[in-house]
Amino acid sequence: LKFRTKIIFKMILKCDLSSYFAASYGPNPICKGCLSCSKDNGCIRCQHKLFFFLRREGMRQYGECLHSCPSGYYGLRTPDMNRCSRCRIENCDSCFSRDFCTKCKTGFYSHRGRCFRGCPPGFAALEELMECVEGCEVGQWSEWGTCSRNNKTCGFKWGLETRTRHIVKKPAKDTIQCPTIAESRRCKMAVRHCPGGRRTTKTKDKKKKKKNLMERAQKQHSIFLATDKTSQ
8 A cells, every 4th residue: 555655646746747847938948957847936946967047037037947057157066956156257258156257248358267358467468369368578678878870979960879678578479569679769969070080071062162152252352453453
């Protein structure tokens, strides 16, 4: 009698669960993957390895059993029941745990489990992966060098002075460019004319022109004196 009673109880329980699994309140079975389910609340308990997710639609909420959690949630496995827990990281699309993001939303870069609009100092953006990796690190600028032109520090009015800095740490990827390590600017020569040096061609032409003007003036003056004596 006890054996027959036990069999009947199992059959009733099986039929009851079958009715839950067969329940459908829309285009898709609401009780798919459930161990227990209700018309109002959907899944209450999930089958082994599935994740329980509480979906909210307006004022209504109901349980679902999923193989993987939706965007913004991660799967938390517990002895009682596996659940979908919300990522607590801002602008995170999927996460490994509550405080570590594995994929950020569109337009954000992933860096050490967080999401950023732009990479922190010292890191460069990999656009294809939307991740921040170690960038090119450079040292401090040196002092400006001596003002020179054509390897000379005199003989010209204007020249160029240069300063440099060294690469302290190479970037993680060869595709990442380093900042400029040398720059120049216009400067005024401290010494315009080189001591003992030849005058520039421009200066010679200027003096020659002045000399010609003096000679022409003297010649005209001589002609004027000769004409004046003749008239007397």
